[in-house]
Amino acid sequence: MTTFDLRRFRLWSGEQHREAVEIELEPLVYGGQRYLPVPQTIEAELTITRATSGTVFALRFENRFFGPCYRCLNEAELLQQITVSEYQDSDPGADEELHTPYLEGSRLDLSAWARDAIALALPETILCRFDCAGLCPECGRDLNHEPHTHEHVEVDSRWSALEKLRDEL
Numbered sequence: 001m002t003t004f005d006l007r008r009f010r011l012w013s014g015e016q017h018r019e020a021v022e023i024e025l026e027p028l029v030y031g032g033q034r035y036l037p038v039p040q041t042i043e044a045e046l047t048i049t050r051a052t053s054g055t056v057f058a059l060r061f062e063n064r065f066f067g068p069c070y071r072c073l074n075e076a077e078l079l080q081q082i083t084v085s086e087y088q089d090s091d092p093g094a095d096e097e098l099h100t101p102y103l104e105g106s107r108l109d110l111s112a113w114a115r116d117a118i119a120l121a122l123p124e125t126i127l128c129r130f131d132c133a134g135l136c137p138e139c140g141r142d143l144n145h146e147p148h149t150h151e152h153v154e155v156d157s158r159w160s161a162l163e164k165l166r167d168e169l
């Protein structure tokens, strides 16, 4: 877990502090599949701005996950560019939504914040390419490598036997 200790420096109203921080990412489980972060530790830019009534935290980073394609199960890559911000009111009595859930005492939980930001920015499906053809629903072969269709037998053989019988009657 990566946390950032805000006691390391003091900001006055109107001041800003910017720092490169390293965040360790956890594997991502999405749609029943597991995706691994590569690299596992990313460099993010943390900006802390002190305003009159509170503090604004902004986090910016890029991440890359590898795992199975939702349609064909070949390797897919998920690349995200994330920019998120959180606010912490100086007044402890202020509304709950004016307090970031990632701040515990003087420690900002960067791992949890990054994990939630990644989850919120996920696409509906993770694909090896946007137009992945997927697997054939009939034989399971990869339609990207072997594009094909199946000849459909018009009538089930049991029916044709019946038809034949009917013709004979």
Ligand SMILES: [Zn+2]
Pocket (backbone or CB within 6 Å): 069, 070, 071, 072, 073, 074, 127, 128, 129, 132, 133, 134
């Ligand atoms: Zn695919």
Ligand SMILES: [Zn+2]
Pocket (backbone or CB within 6 Å): 136, 137, 138, 139, 140, 141, 148, 149, 150
């Ligand atoms: Zn097929």
